[in-house]
Amino acid sequence: MKALTLTVKAAPAQRVDLAPITPGNLRGRKAAEIGRIRLQSGNRTVAVAELFTVAAGDSEEIVIRKCTNKFDNVGAGMASGSITVHGDTGHRTGAQMAGGTLTVRGGTLDWAGTGMAGGTLVIRGDTGRCLGAAWPGDVHGMRNGTIIVCGNAGERVGDKMRRGAIVIEGNAGDYCGARMISGSILVCGKAGDFIGYSMKRGSILLTRAPRLPATFNDCGTFEFGFLPLLLRSLGRLSRRAAALSKRAGTHARRYAGDLANVGKGELLVLR
Amino acid sequence: MLTRLKGGTVYDPMHGVNGEVRDIHVRDGRVVSSPPAGQRIDEEYDLHGKVVMAGAIDPHSHIGGGKVNIARTLLPEDHRPYPVPRTALTRSGTGRAAPSTMTTGYRYAEMGYTAVFEPAMLPANSRQAHMEMADIPIIDKGAYVMLGSDDYLLRMMAAGKTQEEINDYIAYTIVAAQALAVKVVNPGGISAFKFNQRNLDLDEKNSYYGVTPRQILQTLARGVKELGIPHPLHVHGCNLGVPGNMQTTLDTMSGVEGLPVHLTHIQFHSYGTEGDRRFSSGAAQIAEAINRHGHVSADVGQIMFGQTVTASGDNMAQFRNRGIATPNKWVCMDIECDAGCGVVPFRYRDQNFVNALQWAIGLEIFLLVQDPWRVFLTTDHPNGAPFTAYPHLIRLLMDKGFRDASLERLHPEAQAMSTLKSIQREYSLYEIAIMTRAAPSRSLGLSDLGHLGEGAAADITVYTPQDDKERMFERPDYVFKGGTLVARNGRIVKVTDGATHTLRPGFDKAAVKPLREYFDRYHTMRLENFRVSDEEIVNEGRGHVVVNQLRDGSRG
Numbered sequence: 001m002k003a004l005t006l007t008v009k010a011a012p013a014q015r016v017d018l019a020p021i022t023p024g025n026l027r028g029r030k031a032a033e034i035g036r037i038r039l040q041s042g043n044r045t046v047a048v049a050e051l052f053t054v055a056a057g058d059s060e061e062i063v064i065r066k067c068t069n070k071f072d073n074v075g076a077g078m079a080s081g082s083i084t085v086h087g088d089t090g091h092r093t094g095a096q097m098a099g100g101t102l103t104v105r106g107g108t109l110d111w112a113g114t115g116m117a118g119g120t121l122v123i124r125g126d127t128g129r130c131l132g133a134a135w136p137g138d139v140h141g142m143r144n145g146t147i148i149v150c151g152n153a154g155e156r157v158g159d160k161m162r163r164g165a166i167v168i169e170g171n172a173g174d175y176c177g178a179r180m181i182s183g184s185i186l187v188c189g190k191a192g193d194f195i196g197y198s199m200k201r202g203s204i205l206l207t208r209a210p211r212l213p214a215t216f217n218d219c220g221t222f223e224f225g226f227l228p229l230l231l232r233s234l235g236r237l238s239r240r241a242a243a244l245s246k247r248a249g250t251h252a253r254r255y256a257g258d259l260a261n262v263g264k265g266e267l268l269v270l271r
Numbered sequence: 272m273l274t275r276l277k278g279g280t281v282y283d284p285m286h287g288v289n290g291e292v293r294d295i296h297v298r299d300g301r302v303v304s305s306p307p308a309g310q311r312i313d314e315e316y317d318l319h320g321k322v323v324m325a326g327a328i329d330p331h332s333h334i335g336g337g338k339v340n341i342a343r344t345l346l347p348e349d350h351r352p353y354p355v356p357r358t359a360l361t362r363s364g365t366g367r368a369a370p371s372t373m374t375t376g377y378r379y380a381e382m383g384y385t386a387v388f389e390p391a392m393l394p395a396n397s398r399q400a401h402m403e404m405a406d407i408p409i410i411d412k413g414a415y416v417m418l419g420s421d422d423y424l425l426r427m428m429a430a431g432k433t434q435e436e437i438n439d440y441i442a443y444t445i446v447a448a449q450a451l452a453v454k455v456v457n458p459g460g461i462s463a464f465k466f467n468q469r470n471l472d473l474d475e476k477n478s479y480y481g482v483t484p485r486q487i488l489q490t491l492a493r494g495v496k497e498l499g500i501p502h503p504l505h506v507h508g509c510n511l512g513v514p515g516n517m518q519t520t521l522d523t524m525s526g527v528e529g530l531p532v533h534l535t536h537i538q539f540h541s542y543g544t545e546g547d548r549r550f551s552s553g554a555a556q557i558a559e560a561i562n563r564h565g566h567v568s569a570d571v572g573q574i575m576f577g578q579t580v581t582a583s584g585d586n587m588a589q590f591r592n593r594g595i596a597t598p599n600k601w602v603c604m605d606i607e608c609d610a611g612c613g614v615v616p617f618r619y620r621d622q623n624f625v626n627a628l629q630w631a632i633g634l635e636i637f638l639l640v641q642d643p644w645r646v647f648l649t650t651d652h653p654n655g656a657p658f659t660a661y662p663h664l665i666r667l668l669m670d671k672g673f674r675d676a677s678l679e680r681l682h683p684e685a686q687a688m689s690t691l692k693s694i695q696r697e698y699s700l701y702e703i704a705i706m707t708r709a710a711p712s713r714s715l716g717l718s719d720l721g722h723l724g725e726g727a728a729a730d731i732t733v734y735t736p737q738d739d740k741e742r743m744f745e746r747p748d749y750v751f752k753g754g755t756l757v758a759r760n761g762r763i764v765k766v767t768d769g770a771t772h773t774l775r776p777g778f779d780k781a782a783v784k785p786l787r788e789y790f791d792r793y794h795t796m797r798l799e800n801f802r803v804s805d806e807e808i809v810n811e812g813r814g815h816v817v818v819n820q821l822r823d824g825s826r827g
Contacts (some may be wrong), residue, residue, distance in 0.1 A: 137347035139600060 326385025501716020536572025589613020
């Protein structure tokens with residue numbers, strides 16, 4: 001069965017909350033019914049049919065075409081199936097998602113994958129600030145799952161992240177892994193300043209030495225048995241990680257921190 | 272304008288009216304006597320077959336003051352999933368356990384409640400509490416000022432000041448904080464907590480001031496009586512939630528030497544230590560003691576299953592409970608050396624032995640206390656459950672079949688430990704009208720609320736009688752506030768502003784001087800700024816202040 005396809009008729013001027021469009025929520029609904037779903041847009045609501053042409057198909061496999069960054073909450077809360085977006089998305093892409101696969105062919109704005117609890121989020125372009133971070137008031141950021149960003153990421157990647165993995169194939173902004181509780185972040189390009197700020201536990205993998213914060217301690221170079229396994233598993237989703245897994249050995253230089261907090265975290269610089 | 276509510280079945284316990292069909296006339300926001308024949312009626316509601324009561328009064332509901340805001344700040348989980356969109360009439364809001372101010376007002380009014388009282392306003396927080404309550408539309412409100420763990424009172428008691436001097440301080444604080452009554456929370460315990468005491472029994476001394484909870488209770492209860500404050504001292508006793516605290520509660524009742532007291536959320540203070548799990552119901556003994564002690568009244572603080580947040584001044588109890596916080600986060604703090612505050616989110620579960628038994632204990636107390644004039648219907652919102660659970664609670668009290676069916680779904684051991692099944696009593700509509708209208712009104716001294724006699728405020732709720740009492744009380748047909756129709760079929764149709772109820776007990780002006788010196792030396796604000804003025808509450812006409820009468824023969 002072919003995919004359920006929503007094609008944007010004309011780029012909206014106001015922001016639109018696309019949270020109701022998830023496989024779980026559309027299951028068993030006919031195209032006309034989907035067209036009647038109301039979406040919040042500013043202080044009004046609009047029907048899906050006003051913004052999209054809906055082509056019926058399997059609701060477990062949703063395709064959104066001609067998407068723009070005015071659409072927030074794309075795939076937010078999805079728990080199964082897949083959503084593929086052609087174009088960009090707005091804020092909170094894949095927020096709170098619990099399962100399934102969300103692929104954005106373009107880039108996203110801020111807060112992608114915030115509060116994510118499972119599933120896979122792939123962003124082919126760049127992403128904004130606070131990728132996989134904790135929404136204000138939340139105790140945890142990303143709690144599980146995998147995020148792959150093929151482009152660059154903004155500040156505060158994985159803020160208060162609890163579990164799961166984030167791969168940034170490009171560069172990451174400042175405060176990467178800030179307040180991290182646990183989990184893994186791989187930055188293939190450059191990472192900004194204040195990396196691992198106040199992190200408790202968790203691992204941040206880097207390909208080149210960062211500007212080291214004063215509260216991280218150089219532990220020297222070690223052999224880490226898990227490194228090839230981790231890189232190989234991430235390599236299934238990320239081409240750069242796959243390349244790294246071939247090139248990098250089992251050795252990495254370890255910097256422990258943040259010693260201003262629990263200090264069980266680590267920056268691992270691959271060789 | 273003269274309005275006639277025609278032919279309703281009226282329940283007005285203050286005047287002994289038990290289900291009589293009669294007309295009620297309203298003019299200029301007041302209930303008036305029947306006009307002479309031929310008088311033009313401007314508006315008429317035909318209420319044949321409907322039940323008519325005064326607007327309900329909630330005498331204990333945490334709707335304002337510091338801790339509610341802390342609960343809101345702590346729990347985005349309570350807001351994000353529960354948005355309340357604005358309508359043409361009402362403003363937007365959020366929340367279930369700690370709803371935003373306007374949502375609080377709308378929901379109360381939709382349920383037929385027209386007056387709600389915040390039971391724990393710290394003197395230092397009173398301005399904030401009044402400003403927050405000013406944002407609660409439609410309903411009348413008021414607050415009880417919290418004393419008993421404040422540094423100034425404990426210093427006075429430690430220094431052996433006379434009852435008269437302490438009465439002046441109580442009276443000054445009521446006037447300055449614009450309060451309606453006095454509450455004491457874990458007498459002296461909140462202060463003892465700051466000196467590292469983690470328990471404080473009725474006769475245990477505060478390690479710094481050397482004052483015991485019993486002395487504080489007696490001093491405040493006597494002060495409240497001597498000042499002529501209508502509502503007895505509102506007591507949140509020692510050892511909240513501790514198995515075996517029933518004995519403390521019984522000692523509290525007999526230990527106040529016959530002075531009137533109101534024991535609040537008594538369900539949390541009625542636990543025994545029998546059984547394998549060392550947790551049992553003390554409801555029978557507590558109810559028997561309430562029946563025996565004419566000077567004691569109580570509200571129950573019924574729990575209901577589901578997510579809520581417990582917000583209390585009792586930081587000792589809240590600190591003890593921090594381990595069961597769900598979700599796992601909590602706050603305990605000092606507030607201006609006046610008292611403290613603890614906020615612990617919690618989910619009551621029906622398959623948990625302790626929670627299931629707490630549910631049964633609350634209902635047992637409701638059903639075993641014989642005099643509905645001395646037991647009020649509360650859930651200690653939001654500590655036992657959000658106030659929106661009241662219709663469900665009323666059904667539990669009025670419908671034995673439903674109550675037994677609910678009991679059967681609970682933790683089996685808790686069922687076995689409870690005597691609920693053997694209790695046959697079902698509340699009548701008249702008794703519900705007593706416990707939700709007449710009794711709180713009389714206890715608080717609100718002369719024109721809670722009844723439908725001539726001169727009463729025209730706060731009137733009209734229900735359609737139904738077998739399912741939950742549905743009946745959930746959605747009244749009409750709710751009038753001050754003669755204005757504010758809700759119809761459970762929907763707000765007009766938004767008005769309620770009054771703030773206060774008292775003005777007299778005090779010796781000479782008592783202010785040492786207080787000013789104390790403020791200048793220790794406090795974060797000056798005494799002049801501490802006092803909340805009428806103008807602040809009136810706020811350019813949005814609110815107004817009602818000064819209630821002191822009991823007869825008191826200095827005013």
